[in-house]
Amino acid sequence: MTVISDLRRQYHQHLCEEIINIDADGVPNNADRHNKISVKLASDIVRNMGLPLRNTKPSGQTSGSSFERITSEYLQVSFNHLQHLRPGKWTFRVGTHVEQFEQYEHLADLAKALEMHKELRATLGDYLIVPDIVVGRLPVEDDEINQEEALVDSSDLANLTPLRIRNSKNPILHASISCKWTIRSDRSQNSRTEGLNLIRNRKGKTPHICIITAEPLPQRIASVALGTGDIDCVYHIALPELQAAVRNLDNEAVTEMLDILVTGKRLRDIADLPFDLII
Numbered sequence: 001m002t003v004i005s006d007l008r009r010q011y012h013q014h015l016c017e018e019i020i021n022i023d024a025d026g027v028p029n030n031a032d033r034h035n036k037i038s039v040k041l042a043s044d045i046v047r048n049m050g051l052p053l054r055n056t057k058p059s060g061q062t063s064g065s066s067f068e069r070i071t072s073e074y075l076q077v078s079f080n081h082l083q084h085l086r087p088g089k090w091t092f093r094v095g096t097h098v099e100q101f102e103q104y105e106h107l108a109d110l111a112k113a114l115e116m117h118k119e120l121r122a123t124l125g126d127y128l129i130v131p132d133i134v135v136g137r138l139p140v141e142d143d144e145i146n147q148e149e150a151l152v153d154s155s156d157l158a159n160l161t162p163l164r165i166r167n168s169k170n171p172i173l174h175a176s177i178s179c180k181w182t183i184r185s186d187r188s189q190n191s192r193t194e195g196l197n198l199i200r201n202r203k204g205k206t207p208h209i210c211i212i213t214a215e216p217l218p219q220r221i222a223s224v225a226l227g228t229g230d231i232d233c234v235y236h237i238a239l240p241e242l243q244a245a246v247r248n249l250d251n252e253a254v255t256e257m258l259d260i261l262v263t264g265k266r267l268r269d270i271a272d273l274p275f276d277l278i279i
Contacts, residue, residue: 003081008271011074015214015237016051018066019058019181029057030182030214037254041216044245045238068094068132068179071212071270075133075177078274086278089138091171098129101136101173102162103204129194132179135208135277136171139163162204175208175277180224183215188224195230208232208277212270216242218257225266233276234261239269 027033031042076092099108162168178191195209225234261267
């Protein structure tokens with residue numbers, strides 16, 4: 001077993017211990033009990049995981065915060081194993097406003113202006129964005145930049161790049177990650193709106209923008225995954241297990257949609273995400 005497969009297994013164990021539950025009717029809590037296909041797929045995913053589950057159903061709010069925390073911890077540990085591919089000092093945080101990062105610090109001033117002039121909100125909207133998980137890169141000292149050879153000094157060159165700590169002490173937003181345990185309503189689309197706002201309102205590089213979900217129905221995943229421009233990709237907590245469940249279902253429409261999502265590079269497994277964050 002590789003390190004990544006072991007970390008993925010641990011991730012599933014934590015999800016099963018803290019979140020995943022099957023009720024008295026045999027319905028997993030990531031399934032839509034009113035949709036037979038959803039229940040069947042979710043049940044098969046849990047069976048394919050082969051791990052003991054939580055005995056009681058957690059509240060919706062508890063599930064959401066636990067999902068974010070467990071996922072953030074998994075990503076940080078996995079990312080650390082790949083540091084040789086992407087050196088640097090990185091931070092992983094849950095529920096952090098993006099104006100704390102270099103590309104979006106100007107939004108703090110805009111938010112203050114909107115607070116003082118509430119009538120402008122109807123025209124300009126709300127620019128404050130709080131992703132579920134953020135990954136940031138810390139700026140570096142000149143000594144670190146110059147450790148192999150003299151690249152920078154106290155001259156007036158390279159004095160605007162935020163990578164140098166002498167220019168900016170704010171971390172650089174590397175990734176914005178939205179966690180959606182299920183995809184059931186129009187509220188799920190706010191992840192795409194959030195992504196568009198991150199793209200439009202940045203001053204600097206665009207961060208990775210992605211969604212992580214435990215939704216079992218490919219058609220519902222497609223509602224946030226299809227199309228390009230607002231998010232990089234959707235990541236499923238257990239894509240191979242979902243693919244096996246879909247094969248077992250033998251439903252042409254469901255099989256076709258999942259194939260479109262995967263071959264169209266719009267859906268990947270949670271094990272892919274640490275590697276994609278390295279890019």
